[in-house]
Amino acid sequence: MKEKVLQRSVELSWQEPEHPNGVITEYEIKYYEKDQRERSYSTVKTRSTSASINNLKPGTVYVFQIRAFTAAGYGSYSPRLDVATLEEATATAVSSEQNPVIIIAVVAVAGTIILVFMVFGFIIGRRHCGYSKADQEGDEELYFHCTKTYIDPETYEDPNRAVHQFAKELDASCIKIERVIGAGEFGEVCSGRLKLPGKRDVAVAIKTLKVGFTEKQRRDFLCEASIMGQFDHPNVVHLEGVVTRGKPVMIVIEYMENGALDAFLRKHDGQFTIIQLVGMLRGIAAGMRYLADMGYVHRDLAARNILVNSNLVCKVSDFGLSRVIEDDPEAVYTTTGGKIPVRWTAPEAIQYRKFTSASDVWSYGIVMWEVMSYGERPYWDMSNQDETLTVLSFG
Structure with a gap:
């Protein structure tokens, strides 16, 4: 990684990994003040192999890490790199110099993360983060601050x-x-x-x-x-x-070129590797983890509400509070208060209409089954009444 250090900014550039796990669509740079120990960090996302990190404090040591994103999801962060911004007194003297300090680092290649850990992190990792955006030469900067949550x-x-x-x-x-x-x-x-x-x-x-x-x-x-x-x-x-x-x-x-995940999987039955399928699930888990961190409960997570783009990146969708849940009467189960998608719904949500991030995790488990079966109907040919009794007995 190459870096050019100034008083309030650091310019970074790096080489693309030689053997990435798919097409790299973006990089994420995470950084924070070293003495903060990652309690509050910021990220910058870019589609190129360079980025300029601005609005830094003079004379402060920052920690930088980079990871890549492909259809398989985010890889691990690179090793930590400590960089000290210039002191105010010395900034003028060296600002005209164009010879950056060069430090070698390894950018982590995006790869598959074991889903058990993603789900575990999704259900318990309730760090609430907010964000603000700014354009910088076509790249998007995303600054996280551990304060803001979803507002209904x-x-x-x-x-x-x-x-x-x-x-x-x-x-x-x-x-x-x-x-x-x-x-x-x-x-x-x-x-x-x-x-x-x-x-x-x-x-x-x-x-x-x-x-x-x-x-x-x-x-x-x-x-x-x-x-x-x-x-x-x-x-x-x-x-x-x-x-x-x-x-x-x-x-x-x-625009998501490949449409809804359930129909897309049925159309391409048996055409993907296990790694690709797990990569899809990893992406869904990452999106749901983010929503849980924001304090948002989806309530209707299912393959039909996941959209797929041309790079096989899966994205959570359907955030309407007033949803039509399929015209097929077998797809829903009517209880007091309206219809719910019983085949994807946790026992406490069916019985007591208690929806939480935990009930979203249950739905994610059903989505895992949908993906690995290439869009098969959950619980096969069981009626909704039978399936409800089964869920409640196991729940």
Whole structure:
């Protein structure tokens, strides 16, 4: 790793690993003040093999570690590298020098993590972290601060305030709808392109609100954007923004080329290695761990609610509070208070409607079965009534 040290910044560059476990889509640099001992750290994510870390303190020793991300998920962090920023008194004297100090380090190659540890970390690792973003020459900086948690949009007296606090308002003229790819609870789902000023156009999925909507439907529709806008993780579907000041009302998210995980697995039955399947599960676990750290309970984790991109990266989706859970009556079980997806739901959630991160872990176990069986129906041909009795007896 090469580094150029200044008073308030450190410029890093490194070589791509020779034998990565798949195509590397990004790198993550974690850093923190050495005397803080990782109690509060920040990360910078970049798609290139270099990054500039800014807003540092003069005369302070920082610890840096790097890891790579592929379809198999994140690898381990590289060994720790201590770097001291320049003192204020000496910064002027050396700032004009262009000869950086060179230090050799190893970037960890992204690989498969044993799922038992991921699930264990997901259920007990409840460090609450927040974030803020900033663009830096096309790279995204993600700064974590161990303070912020998920905020339920329903706690806002004015739901529109929650939307505009957490979701970016887009100009409808920047969005080009190309074709309809499905139907959602509130309207059509389309694919298209988003072209923001000064940036290249990107493929997006666009959820539209059907004509003649009620105010409650509009509020419920935009509630998902208020939730998604609070998340930023490689294994959680990214919200690009919303259109609320025109018609149709739209939610714009990143485009996931391979669609829902359950259908994708059934389409490619038997075509993946065990390592690839475990890599998918590792990605889902990483996304759910992040949501649990934020204090968010998904309540409907299932392969149908996981989306897959062209690099086989799996991302958690479907954050609507008012969900339609399949039209197939066999897919749901009606209890007092509405319908729940019984085949994916923990015993306490079925019996007492108690949803927690622990009940999400139960659902993750069902997702593991779905993935390893290439999208088979959980509990095979058991009826929902029989399956419920089985779950409750084992629970």
